[in-house]
Amino acid sequence: MKCRNILPIVFGLALSLFAQDDGQAPTFVSVPQIGNITAGSPIEFEIVITDASPIESVRLYYKTGETRGFTSVEMEKDVNYIAEIPGFEVIEGVLEYYFWAKDAYNNQAFYPEGGERNPVRIKVGRFESEIEPKRFSIQMLYPEPNVQTDDDKPTFVFLVHDPDHLLDKNTLRVALNTIDVSGKLIRDGEVMTYIPERQLSGGSQEVRILLEDQGGKPLFMKRYPVSIGKGSPVADRGERSVWQDKLKINTNVGLDSDYDIFYGKEQPENRPMDVHKASARVRLRYGKIQLNTSALLNAHVIDEKAHDLSLRRQPLNRLRVDFRSPLLDVTFGDASLEFTELTLKGTRVRGLSAWFKLGWWQTAYVQGTTRQLIKPIVETHPDSTHWQMMRNITGDTLFVNHDKGTPVREFMGLSTSMDFYRHFRLGVSAFKSYDDVSSLNLDYEPLEDHYLFLANSVLGLNSELHFNHDRTVLSAELAISATNDLRADDSLLIHEGGLDTTLLNNINDLLGYPLTDDIFLGSAQGMGLSIPFPDLDDFDPASYLIDDVVKRGTYRIAFRTPLDLKWLQFDLNSEYFRIPANFVTIGNPSLQTDIMGLRSGARVRLIKNQLSLTGRYENTFDNVAGNTKNQTTHTESIVGGIGLNFYGFPMVNYSIRFMNRLGEPSEGYENPEELILNDNMTITHTVSPSYQFTAFKTQFNVNASYMLMNYEDANSTDNYNTNYLTQSLTTALTAGFEFPLSITLGGGFSITDPEDVTQAGTRFIIHSSRIGYKWMNNRLNTYIGYSMVDGFRDKNGLFDPGESYTDSNEDGQYxxxxxxxxxxxxxxxxxxxxxxxxxxxxxxxxxDGNMDLIMVNDEVDTEKEYNEFRFRMKLKYWF
Structure with a gap:
């Protein structure tokens, strides 16, 4: 008797475990990029996500110099998780990005750790040869050198490339004209900034950068000329030369053609056979005024099925007009404004957005849509056995075939703040978003039952004390959300909630959508108010504000500050927060809910950053409202780490993390003795060495990261054992030669060994390499490389459901x-x-031309095997 039922298996370290809430957030294993990163070219990110529990969502967040906030895109699951930043959005300058993942039990993680605060930063150049700086360089990004600016108090921004950590072993001096401002520099990773304490005088300025060794020998020196204010016209060049000096126009146009062919399986719907993208961008600057215009058009020429499917999906074409000035920024098209953490962050809105700046007062406004209309397809027939039966208004019977559409999701938001004396900011942020039921224009009301029409409104108040050039910040935020199904009834709001019909209609007119009974009853289903509904018959505003809005509401209080001494640098950050399960914000899809607690961390750097000590403490619990789960789980984490970075020796970082989870019955639970309470401990060790050295006139860079995690559950038994041990290792070696040859090698593995003898261990191996060479004085650059991910899970010596067996007893079971x-x-x-x-x-x-040949092999289920060939050609012209 043959019985096969092989489920799709996610590449991960914990495939061998039972689906459970072990409190462990998803783990990331990054797949190295092999292609070039240039302006106008799309960037594909691939990452392996591992977890003992099912993965629910993975998103990529990214931001360029032209956007105010991060944009997020959902990563698609192929073999690994993949997302692409369109070339249309990849511009010259600095690109910031990080990853976010959430499993089915709301355990969340960022990559890199703390990436939402310190994202990965990469430089994007116009041509590949421009993005490989020398072994040490400091580039001034703003103000733009040799370009006149009317900003008399600019924030100087420098991009640092320091692979050999020369800044840690030598002395950096930065001077503005003749004044040494080195002690006032603020460094955050690869970005260094300087904010003048007072306005600069008009005319020519000069920024001088000097790196000296301990003996005073110059190692690096660079001068950047800056022009402040209105320059004097040159008499013999006439008035036209003044306009030419002020007016800067940059234009680029591009054409991308992607071809993607699958062999061994049907072409996936999300991977069309061909995609052609035409893009154009115009950047105009006159003094302090900028006008940026960009457009992107997508088309399928060969793949007719992809063309038809594109009409049933959210549009990928883009048109954006961006106007910037000292007082007002306006954007028409797609934009990702960022209000606050609890309101709007990472959501793309297509429409109008504006940012008004007047001294201490700033206001942002956005209005548009987050989802575009996809019209439903409705066919009727007087007689059918497979379609849905309905009756029209005359009582006649009809049969309907309905292909669902997507309603327009409207979005409107406003954020305003006042920064008193540049040190105390008070602000309010709010938005409303709702599905437009009428946009579908459904002829038959019963068809609306196929849809969930949502409305979501969020109101937030925020305050902030900030000093020390915004390095010392104490901030607080309070927010309220309201979410409801637009098609639900409103009788309870009137009869039980105490709202009269006139007041309810006025509220509906103000919001632009109807409030329903979900506001009153829906908190357990993710609907309703995020605070208790007020008793309008006996309403005490002061008591309601303190006891319900604040104590039982949603809030964040955060503090961070550095302390710089001659021999010590100290960084402290702390956050206390409460976010209940029924707090919903469409504006921030990565916000973790149903959690309350404290997170604190500290870092001490000694001996010019050669010795660093870190510590973090976290104490949180879920089931914040007390009625969403049978038990409340308290999670306590302690992290300690040390970093060594002494001259001439490898740099080593080590950390250890203890995480303990204990559950207790929810208050009022009737049979607590029947519960199996959470009781588990996780210990994680991480070691990350790296070393740069030069041999045979070649610079080598070696780095590695090893992680060992031990999970022990006190509830484990011989029959149900969820304990496991996981270890992973990633390594990389890069070599830079005197001639234009570069070599990169990478590899790693991850192994999960369950303690349960009925479960086999799981092993994954990742390795990659890249060789690049530049020809013809860097006019031609070439590369070739590969990456491979291999997964294996052995036999366990026991019968498992789905395996073949001989039914000797002929009873239909093993x-x-x-x-x-x-x-x-x-x-x-x-x-x-x-x-x-x-x-x-x-x-x-x-x-540019790029070719990918992908081969997927599966020895267990050969039906999953396939080959894929991808070719991309890109033409780009700029002036």
Whole structure:
């Protein structure tokens, strides 16, 4: 008897475990990028997510120099998780990004750790040869050198490239004209800033950067000329030269053609056979005024099915007009404004957004849509056996075939703040978002039952004390959300909630959508108010504000500050928060809910950053409202770490993390003795060494990261054992030669060993390499490389559901002692070969070609095997 039921298996470290809430957030294993990163070219990110529990959502957050807030995109699950930043949005400058993932039990994680505060920063150049700086360099990004600016108090921004950590071993001096401002520099990773204490005088200025060794020998020196204020016209060049000096126009146009062909399986709907993208961007600057215009058009020429499907999906075409000035910024098109953490962050809105700046007062406004209309397809027939039966208004019977559409989701938000004396900011933020039921124009009301029409409004108050050039900040935020189903009834609001019909209609007119009984009853289903509904018959505003809005509401209080001494640098951060399960914000999809507690951390750096000590403490619990779960789980984490970075020795970082989770019955639970309360401990060790050295006139950079995690559950028994041990290792080696050759090698593994003898261990191996070479004085750059992810889960020596067996007793089920075929449970791999070339035809004209050959092999289920060939060609012209 043959019985097969092999479930799709996610690449991960904990595939062998039972689905459970172990309190462990998803773990990230980054797949190295092999292709080039240039302006106008799309950037594909691939990452492996591992978790003992099912993964619910993975998102990529990114931000460029032209956007005020982070934009988020949902990552798609192929073999690994993949997302792409369109080339249309990849511009010259600094690109920031981080990843976020959440499992089915609301355990969340960021990559890199703390990425929402300190994202990864990479430089994007116009051509590939421009994005490989020298071994040490400091580039001034703002004010732009040799460009006149009317900003008489600019924030100087520098991009630091320091692979050899020369700043830690030598002396950096930065002077503005003749004044040394080195002690006032603020460094955050690769970005360094300086804020003048007073306005600068008009005319020519000079920024001088000097790096000296201990003996005073110059190692690096750079001068940047800056022009402040209105310059004097040159008499012999006439008035036209003044306009030419002030007016700066940059234009680029591009054409991308992507071809993607699958062999061995049907072409996936989300991977069209061909995509052609035409893009154009115009950047105009006159003094302090900027006008940026960009457009992107997508088309499918060969793949007719993809063309038809694109009409049933959210549009990918983009049009954006961005106007910036000292007082007002206005954007028409797609924008991602950022209000606050609890209101709007990471949501793209298509429409109008504006940012008004007047001294201490700033106001942001956004109005548009977060989802575009996809019209439903409704067909009727007088007689059918497969369609849905309905009756029209005359009572006649009809049969309807309904292909669902997507209603327009309207969005309107406002944020305003006043920064008193540049040190105390008070603000309010609010938005409303709702599905427009009428946009679908459904002829038959019963068809609306196929949809969930939501409305969400959020109001937030925030305050902030900030000193020390915004390095010392004490902030607080309070927010309220209201979420309801637009098609629900409103009788309880009137009869039980105490709202009369006139007042309810006035509220509905103000919001633009109807309030329903979900506001009154829906808190347990993720609907309703995030605070208790007020008793309008006996309403005490002061008591309601303190006891319900604040104590039982949603809030965050955060503090961070540095302390810089001659021999010590100290950084402290702390946050106390309460976010109940029924707090809902469409504006921030990565906000973790149903959690309350304290997070604190400190870092001490000694001996010019050669020795660092870190510590973090976290104490949180879920079931904040007390009625969403049978038990409340308290989570306590303690992290300690040390970093060594002494000259001439490898840099080593070590950390250890203890996490303890204890559950207790929820208050009022009737049978607490029946509960199996959470009681588990996780200990995680992480070691990350790195070393740079030079040998045979070649610079080498070696780094590695090893993680060992031990999970022990006090509830484990011989029959149900969830204990496991996980270890992972990632390594990388880069070599830079005197001639234009670069080599990168990477590899790693992850192994999960369950303590349960009925479960086999799981192993994953990742390795990659890249070789790049530049020809013809860097006009032609080429590369070839590969990456491979291999997963294996062995036999366990026991019968598992889905395995073949001989039914000796002929009772239709497996009985102990009957022969069976013990099968390998996982044995698959994904191999990607990449090659590409970029040629600079002229100073402002480039052509790029990239090829990917992907082979997926599965020894357990050969139906999952396939090959994929991808080719991308890009033309770009700028002036």
């Amino acid at each position: 009985n102990e002692g009957e022969p069976f075929l013990d099968e390998i449970q996982l044995d698959n791999s994904k191999f990607t070969l990449k090659a590409g070339a970029g040629y600079k035809i002229m100073k402002n004209f480039t052509i």
